[in-house]
Amino acid sequence: MSRDSHRPNKKKELSKLAQSLIAISALSPGLTMVVGQYSAVTLYVHAVMVQALAKQSADLPIPMPDCESVICFFRNTPRKLEQLRGIHNMLGISALATDNFKLAYREASRELDWTSPAAIATLSLGREEREASCIVLQQPAGAAPDIEGLLHLRRAAEAIGAYLILLCPDLIYDANSSSIPNELFVVAPCPPNPGFDEAFVFSCPELASPLNQASGKVLCCVRLTDDGLETEITPYVADDLKTRLMAILKADEWSLEEIGKLVGLNKSNVSRKLRMVFGAVPDGWDGAMLAEWLEACDLDPIDEEDSSAGDSDDEDGDDDEHQPDDWEADDDAGDDLDDLDHAKPVAPASRNERNTRNNDIVIPRKQR
Known part of the structure; x- marks a missing residue:
């Protein structure tokens, strides 16, 4: 049976496998922390999270x-x-405001640490906020959250069955940070795909799987x-652009x-890098987009004329007139092994020609 006959079934099986590996459970009520060193892209992380929440x-x-x-x-202030x-307004978050999505701006003498007693007192969970609501807060840049304050926020959210999401753009993911919240997400900046300004990896450590690094x-x-x-949200493939390009191809x-020929790797290395990687072809993928990816990866562009250049030169006999006088000698220069591999057949000589050629050979006196 041909290879093409198996292709539809193979794609269907991979799709089921990918879906089973990224199975997602519901978020638990209480405190959810988004940690990592992503202060440079905090506004984008906040916007992506808020858009997903607002649109459900x-x-x-x-x-x-x-x-x-x-x-x-x-x-x-x-x-x-x-x-x-x-x-x-510039990010388009204000346009999402509805009865079920609100942006609450409250003046203060300075930006508050949401884990401090003063900020917790002004938050007043249970009065304005109700059951099954989601409250999104953001820690100031460089402010380490207080442990007691985090525990208080967790207990308050659990008591009313609310979801409290706290963005901590300067909190390193470690054992201490992972033991406090009900749920934990980790954000890590990475190089963006060609055509985009910034990029970051959003992950849930509890869903990590050794069988699939994108889980x-x-x-x-x-x-x-x-x-x-x-925003373009795709399954995770790798931090480096070259591996992402190989997954697309x-x-x-x-x-x-x-x-491998395109990226300068052998077949085994390509196979190893793409093991258990489920890539997808972007929408509108064409030669121009491929050239953009090649430039971003510092790879040489594909020369489409290479395959046809040799044939066109051989067919056109007038090109010989434009060659230099010694072009035939240059054509013979090169590796001797290559010459043996491409040796030209020689026509067999007749008996008279061989006799004539032998008479021209001078035999040394010692051999006589």
């Missing part, structure tokens, strides 16, 4: 709350709040356009030899 979509394939309303609290409003992890690429923030039915 599965665009972000990590555990998300099944909530009835979403409230984002911002406490800062009047000048900082004005700046935040402008940023949220519980997604790649979020963002770019700012005139219409707001444009594999999904585009390139052979391992073709991929």
Whole structure:
């Protein structure tokens, strides 16, 4: 049976396997922390999380709350709040505001640490916020959360069955940070795909699987356009662009030899890097997009004329007139082994020709 006859069934099986490895459970009520050293892309991380919550979509394939309303609290000085409003308008977050999604801007003398007693007292969980609601908070850059404050926020959210998501852009993921919240997410910046401004990996350590490095992890690429923030969320493949490109080419039915020749690796290395990797071909994939990826990966572009250049030169006999006078001698120069591999056949000589050729040979006197 041919290879093509197996292709549809193979794709279907891989799709089922991929779906089983990224099975997602519901988010537990209580405290959810988003940790990592991602202060440089905090605004984008916040925007991606908020968009997924506001639309109640599965665009972000990590555990998300099944909530009835979403409230984002911002406490800062009047000048900082004005700046935040402008940023949220630019990112398109303000346009998401509905009865079930609110942006609460409250003035304060300074940006508050949400784990401090003063901030916890002003939050007043249970009065304005109700059961099955989701509250999104963001720690100030460089402020380490207080352990007692985190425990208080967790108990308060659990008591009313609410979901409290706290973004901590400067908290390193370790055993201490993972033992406090009900749920924990980790964010790590990485190089973006060609055409995007920034990118980060969003992961849930509890969903990690040794059989699939993409389990519980997604790649979020963002770019700012005139219409707001444009986001591309894809399954995680790798941090480096070259491996992502190889996964795309594999999904585009390139052979391992073709991929290796393009990226400068042998077939075994390509196979090893793409083991248990489930890539997908981006929408609108064409030669121009491939050239953009090759440039981003510092790879040489594909020369489409290489395959046809030799044939066109052989067919055109007039090209011989434009060669230099010694071109025939240059054609013979090269590796002797290559000459043996490509030896030209010699026509057999007749008996008279062989006799004539032998008479011309001078035999030394000692041999006579």
